[in-house]
Amino acid sequence: MERLLIPVTKSNAIRIKDELSLAKDGEQLLDQKKDILINHINLLAGKADRVRKQLDDALLAAYDQLKRALIESGRSQLEAAGLAVDANLDVTIRERSLMGVVLPLVSVNRPRLRPEYGLAGTTKQMDEVRHRILSAVETIAELAEVEIGLQRLMEETKRTLKRINALSYIYIPLYEATLKSIQERLEEKERESLFQLKRVKGKAGKGLGV
Amino acid sequence: MKIIAIADPDTALAFRLAGIETLPVARKEEAAAVLKQAAERPDMGIVLITQGLARAAGKQFEEVSHERHLPLLIEIPDTRGPIEKRLSAAEKMAAILRR
Numbered sequence: 088m089e090r091l092l093i094p095v096t097k098s099n100a101i102r103i104k105d106e107l108s109l110a111k112d113g114e115q116l117l118d119q120k121k122d123i124l125i126n127h128i129n130l131l132a133g134k135a136d137r138v139r140k141q142l143d144d145a146l147l148a149a150y151d152q153l154k155r156a157l158i159e160s161g162r163s164q165l166e167a168a169g170l171a172v173d174a175n176l177d178v179t180i181r182e183r184s185l186m187g188v189v190l191p192l193v194s195v196n197r198p199r200l201r202p203e204y205g206l207a208g209t210t211k212q213m214d215e216v217r218h219r220i221l222s223a224v225e226t227i228a229e230l231a232e233v234e235i236g237l238q239r240l241m242e243e244t245k246r247t248l249k250r251i252n253a254l255s256y257i258y259i260p261l262y263e264a265t266l267k268s269i270q271e272r273l274e275e276k277e278r279e280s281l282f283q284l285k286r287v288k289g290k291a292g293k294g295l296g297v
Numbered sequence: 298m299k300i301i302a303i304a305d306p307d308t309a310l311a312f313r314l315a316g317i318e319t320l321p322v323a324r325k326e327e328a329a330a331v332l333k334q335a336a337e338r339p340d341m342g343i344v345l346i347t348q349g350l351a352r353a354a355g356k357q358f359e360e361v362s363h364e365r366h367l368p369l370l371i372e373i374p375d376t377r378g379p380i381e382k383r384l385s386a387a388e389k390m391a392a393i394l395r396r
Contacts, residue, residue, distance in 0.1 A: 131386070143373075143379055147379075156314075174317055178300055179342075216315065227345065228343070235370075
């Protein structure tokens, strides 16, 4: 097995041991982080799918009305009507953090609906398009919050999994192997020196005739 | 902050009628530049972009959605309807965990 090429000394053995226990703590912490992230993803997942479908449906209905308005009034009239309108939407985005992931909190302030263009020259269809799009605005805000939060959580989960894998399949085995080989070599050395000591003692004893 | 929509001229018309600011993009090649421009405006809260243009913007889309906190980038269908079926959240998660 691979091991780090560092001198076989007692101090190195201690250092590697410390780093190994740090790595194991880290692995455990990351694993907890992963669990929390996945928990939160599960909370958001169903909602994200539901809100996404809601928005798609709402927009498609609005486009349907748009097509009718186009047929009825023609493009240039629609464009002219569009120039005069301003919905004055005000989006507020706050942020909160979950395990270092920044999750957006979105709200939209929509002023009350009032006719913006003159009654002459616009049609029911145009108003209908406008009404449908504006009703979808809250869904847009909700979706922005949920979908983007979810996307960021997933990215963080991916990164966390990568780190966990690196720790548990590369870093930790490498350090374990290194520690083991250093400890074995140290023991070997110790036995050697003990043996030598005994021999020296034996010789010395004979020489002195004790 | 504001909401704007980056869309083909037809889809843009719908948002324009509702009084939401739009950046109409007639040619797909312009999508990336327009998106970049929109993302750099400081008062931008949410940018809606049609699926087709999001694909066309390619790398720029990835950059804005992954590397910035704001604006929040949301894909919307255009007047021709949703192009493709999206992966549900659960399917995306399964793909991440499988690797």
